[in-house]
Amino acid sequence: MTLEFRGIAKSYGKTKALDRLDLTVEAGSFTVLCGPPKSGKSVLFRILVGLEAPDAGQILLAGRDIAKSPPAQRPVGYVPQNFALYPHLTVAQNMAYPLTLARFPRDEIAKRVDRTAGILSITHLLAKTPDQLSGGEKQRVAVARGLLKDAEIFVLDDPLVGLDYKLRERLMDELKGLREELRATFLYATSDSLEALSMAQVLAVIDHGRILQCAPPAEVYHNPAVARALDLIGFPHANLLPGKLGGGQLVAGPLRFAAEGSGDVVLGIRPEHVRLGPAGQPARVTLVENLGGEAVVYLDLDGQPLTAAMLLLDNDPPEIDAMVGVSIDPASVLLFDATTGARRDGLQKADAHG
Numbered sequence: 001m002t003l004e005f006r007g008i009a010k011s012y013g014k015t016k017a018l019d020r021l022d023l024t025v026e027a028g029s030f031t032v033l034c035g036p037p038k039s040g041k042s043v044l045f046r047i048l049v050g051l052e053a054p055d056a057g058q059i060l061l062a063g064r065d066i067a068k069s070p071p072a073q074r075p076v077g078y079v080p081q082n083f084a085l086y087p088h089l090t091v092a093q094n095m096a097y098p099l100t101l102a103r104f105p106r107d108e109i110a111k112r113v114d115r116t117a118g119i120l121s122i123t124h125l126l127a128k129t130p131d132q133l134s135g136g137e138k139q140r141v142a143v144a145r146g147l148l149k150d151a152e153i154f155v156l157d158d159p160l161v162g163l164d165y166k167l168r169e170r171l172m173d174e175l176k177g178l179r180e181e182l183r184a185t186f187l188y189a190t191s192d193s194l195e196a197l198s199m200a201q202v203l204a205v206i207d208h209g210r211i212l213q214c215a216p217p218a219e220v221y222h223n224p225a226v227a228r229a230l231d232l233i234g235f236p237h238a239n240l241l242p243g244k245l246g247g248g249q250l251v252a253g254p255l256r257f258a259a260e261g262s263g264d265v266v267l268g269i270r271p272e273h274v275r276l277g278p279a280g281q282p283a284r285v286t287l288v289e290n291l292g293g294e295a296v297v298y299l300d301l302d303g304q305p306l307t308a309a310m311l312l313l314d315n316d317p318p319e320i321d322a323m324v325g326v327s328i329d330p331a332s333v334l335l336f337d338a339t340t341g342a343r344r345d346g347l348q349k350a351d352a353h354g
């Protein structure tokens, strides 16, 4: 069932949490909603689940508006951001709790608990109480509880936050497998753009209660629709520089490219497109983060800060304060309107002469 949010608005006093948000979630997709803290992810989810009512807008499920349906009648399973397990109940009882409340038959509950526990590899924990579990195990139980419902759509609000790297990787894999097994739509929120890029089939970028772009992750990464989407997705963060088009040139601080057009623009340059070598414009290295296989190199190019990412195949990263040559392929420069942030034509046909 396709899920469509249309014009969803929600304010708390003067805070606009959702600003006439539109989003279409394809049936059976793993859609990741990625945006900074306070961008409206949790509020959107609470509205979908029915814990809160929108001020305006529709939630269409297969074309039918469910915005006013009682929560229990919505085919939506929910893993909230701040889960709490009941300390006096066992894992099995914790998982079963929402179904017990909804007066499901006992044998049906037992069947579902066993099945979901099996999928999430927590069968051995079912008789334990929360105080006997590690942080990661508790999180897994909370996820399992949200997935127990017979639902078309499962909503997971930042379920891996706070877990260590290895556990996150494992749970990420399991969640992907789970979606295939349940044949349901997964809508997953995170503020970690690397997590979003690695998990999403479809990536919806949210900021200030609006969707900036909704597309496959590679499309968002390589073809951001607006400057803010480039800024939010990817790490290390993209370089965003103010520039001016005119007289056959694009000038951005010390950078110059041949270019058509006129007006104020913002240049977006991914760190991996800032090439370092003996040739090019001289820049001073201000900081180096050595990540093992690659390094993030922070530069000062004639007063313009610039971030470069370099693979460390056979070479060592440069030393702090060393002078390096910087070159940027004009075809990799993304251009945005300085006022609206909207994408403009790039420099594909131009030559750099920096």
Ligand SMILES: Nc1ncnc2c1ncn2[C@@H]1O[C@H](COP(=O)(O)OP(=O)(O)OP(=O)(O)O)[C@@H](O)[C@H]1O
Pocket (backbone or CB within 6 Å): 012, 015, 016, 017, 035, 036, 037, 038, 039, 040, 041, 042, 043, 044, 081, 191
């Ligand atoms: N019950 C509430 N009362 C008042 N303001 C609220 C309430 N719930 C959310 N907000 C505000 O709405 C905005 C969106 O919040 P929301 O929790 O959806 O952000 P989020 O994207 O989920 O952030 P995070 O990644 O930190 O969870 C924020 O400014 C938040 O302070």
